[in-house]
Amino acid sequence: MKRVLLLTLVAAGCGALAALAYAWHGEIAPISPPPAATFDRAQIERGAALALIGDCRTCHTAPGGTTFAGGLAMPTPFGTIYSTNITPDPETGIGRWPLAAFVRAMREGVDREGRHLYPAFPYDHFSLTTDADLAALYAFLMTRTPVVATAPANQLPFPINIRLVLAGWKLLFFHPEPFKDDPSRDAAWNRGRYLVEGLAHCGACHTPRNLMGAEIRSRAFAGGEAEGWTAYPLDAQSPARVPWTKAALAQYLREGWQTDHGVALGPMGPVTENLAEAPAQDIEAMADYLASLGAPASETATPKAPAPDASGQRPQSAGWQAAAMALPTDASAGRRVFAAACAACHQAGRPLPLGGVDLALSTAVAAETPRNLLNLILRGVPAADGVAAPIMPPFAAMDDTALTALLDYLRRDIAARPAWLDLAAAITAARRAAAPQTTANPAKGAP
């Protein structure tokens, strides 16, 4: 009996040691920050383009803060994580990181000091990135202006606040493999897949996650969520009423909107702002791969473009007067709200960006949940800076009764889909998220 106990203890001890050995990563020795002149100009430019595709600055910049200096609060189901300073500041940034440390962070999710990084930093995607691309990203980041900035401490509960716990998470969910081209596909498609699956980390939002916060690989691109928005499925389950073609995807990714599909909103907005500056051929490649994930074109509706008039012009009407619709006396409340508040733009027959998207073809109306549609109605689409892009005023004055009636009408009569369940709860949640933040400035003392 004693021997069994002893053996068990020895086995458990060995197991613990093995686990610690697996979990433990040594420090990589710091270096003196390399002078900018030691990096190749062309390599820095390649890195700049890759950083845009990787959306690096979106997370590594706090509101009103310096680009790449970190400090953005990222709410997760487990607590709040703050992004870090990735400028080459020697003390608070990555200035003393050799290339090997940067590569290890991107491929293994371990920082220079040997600490495990939380997977809010999507190393489960970045691990696919090639040596040459990581070197280019490193060259780009190490030649930015150093900024002294320390991120606030993460707010995570025990035991998640112990970074060693992440070794167990990685053992279960993180199995990086180098990227391999599919020889049956052409170079552009493979380039697109490399970027979409890797640096662009599209799956971080568009793939569902399990209870431990890991992407469910068997359901890649089956749709997920981010910051109170639905990230629509990109696979054959896409709720889009108009098939996403390669050309449509390329336009959407680069310009942030597309005539038949509408506007990139919520967390997708900054993604398209970054991609607008990325190399066109990379966006084309990503669109090529993304289009191949979707449903075959024959299974979905075809787009309806407004008919040109005799002069060859699209209808140009907009405004309340243009929308005066003769409603039957028994028209539903939802139809009345639609006619009074929505039709002026959405039924004026004027295409985006100056008119509204045809709601019969709208993904937000056809989607599984009303979340994005509600976010859109309550917040509107603010004017973009410096480009002609669609706009929509917010309709926050709609009370719950009007919203419910409108959504029922849009869903059943316009999109011919079954009514959404739990609309009341969805409205409450969307209203809470859209409400203006009351003052929460910790710098402000008592009066």
Add this chain to the structure above:
Amino acid sequence: MITFTVNGTRRTIAAAPDTPLLYVLRGELELNGAKFGCGLGQCGACTVLVDGEPVFSCITPVMLLDERTVRTIEGLGSADAPGPVQAAFIAEQAAQCGYCIAGMVMRAQALLERDGDPDDDAILAALEPSLCRCGTHVRIVRAVKRAARTMAGKPMAGKVEAVR
């Protein structure tokens, strides 16, 4: 028939239910403070408060407002007895042509009712949906800060607070 409260008075509206609130305010109720700017909910000149929240009245059909509470700039004070936000805008001479100012004042009012001591960022964020083509933004921000002080019972003397 649609009935709502405007500046404390219950009004029953004769206009068709799909009429924009702005047209009802200006045409039927003769409250001309809110202005028609773009008619698309983009410039903010028509902003009024519905249940305390700023709303573009030019794109809000009155059918949405049955039994709701509307406040316009006329409800904040008069030329003889301006309210604290109006008085602050006058003190800072925050209007150039003045077309946007009713909307700016209503947005400032809504902000100050939920945050009595807003910083510059909060003021800029709250007033962002209102456009001023004359460019009096610096004075507008000062006016909002002045109004905050007045409403907190700590009115400023003649000197104005520096703006970043």
